[in-house]
Amino acid sequence: MSSLLRSFLEPSEKNPTPDSTELKGKQVIDLRNGSEVIHVPKFVLREQAWEWYEYLDKQIPWTRPTIRVFGKSSVQPRDTCYIANQGLPDLKYSGYQPHAHSWDEFPPLKDILKLVHEALPGSCFNSLVLNRYKNGSDYVSWHADDEPLYGPTPEIASITFGCEREFMLRRRPSRAEGTKVAEQSPRKRLKTAVPDQHSFLLKHGSLLVMRGYTQRDWHHSVPKRAKAGSTRINLTFRHVLTTAGFPA
Numbered sequence: 001m002s003s004l005l006r007s008f009l010e011p012s013e014k015n016p017t018p019d020s021t022e023l024k025g026k027q028v029i030d031l032r033n034g035s036e037v038i039h040v041p042k043f044v045l046r047e048q049a050w051e052w053y054e055y056l057d058k059q060i061p062w063t064r065p066t067i068r069v070f071g072k073s074s075v076q077p078r079d080t081c082y083i084a085n086q087g088l089p090d091l092k093y094s095g096y097q098p099h100a101h102s103w104d105e106f107p108p109l110k111d112i113l114k115l116v117h118e119a120l121p122g123s124c125f126n127s128l129v130l131n132r133y134k135n136g137s138d139y140v141s142w143h144a145d146d147e148p149l150y151g152p153t154p155e156i157a158s159i160t161f162g163c164e165r166e167f168m169l170r171r172r173p174s175r176a177e178g179t180k181v182a183e184q185s186p187r188k189r190l191k192t193a194v195p196d197q198h199s200f201l202l203k204h205g206s207l208l209v210m211r212g213y214t215q216r217d218w219h220h221s222v223p224k225r226a227k228a229g230s231t232r233i234n235l236t237f238r239h240v241l242t243t244a245g246f247p248a
């Protein structure tokens, strides 16, 4: 186990060599029906997190692609980059297929990946979507990372560096609920449509994990924030399912 990881594990008398499931300050949020979120506000040591922030800000070949949402083209409201193991099926979202860079191009990303794997026993991430929000005008709108290449119950581990931003989760209405709400008068809709919602302030060095059916049953977003004056970098580690004939 790396010394970096050891430093934020909680020692206990019963278990003098704590295993990596005992992350200090860990909050587990049960979203019910098989969905769960884990939040570890102080996952990466502060100094180390700033070192990685500086590296990522300068060395990642950030791009701001044009995407298509509901038939309309627009520039994605944040910078992005994609890393993946060789031979995986291509990622495609909103009509955009990012170039898959290799982990070898960015050695610190391998260190961060190792840290995440040590903290989440059984995890096996083989791809990474990076996002850079230059200021509070940059955002990601409500969506789920429910692309078929991640399978039905993907685990997604998200690490934040730099400016803290709010991360929101909102339960997706089931088809039956959606129809019921559409039939209601606007006044009744206002009264009854209080969505199941959660908000997390994702700080510098924090970890947030979505697992189980979170992508099927919930949407998430990072809304605009006028007060957020500086840059936030976010890494989301994911596991792309491999198809027969493709090595992992």
Ligand SMILES: O=C(O)CCC(=O)C(=O)O
Pocket: 129, 131, 140, 145, 158, 167, 202, 220, 222, 234, 236
């Ligand atoms: O920046 C974040 O915290 C979330 C990013 C995200 O949802 C995504 O890349 O799919």
Ligand SMILES: [Fe+2]
Pocket: 143, 144, 145, 220
């Ligand atoms: Fe997402």
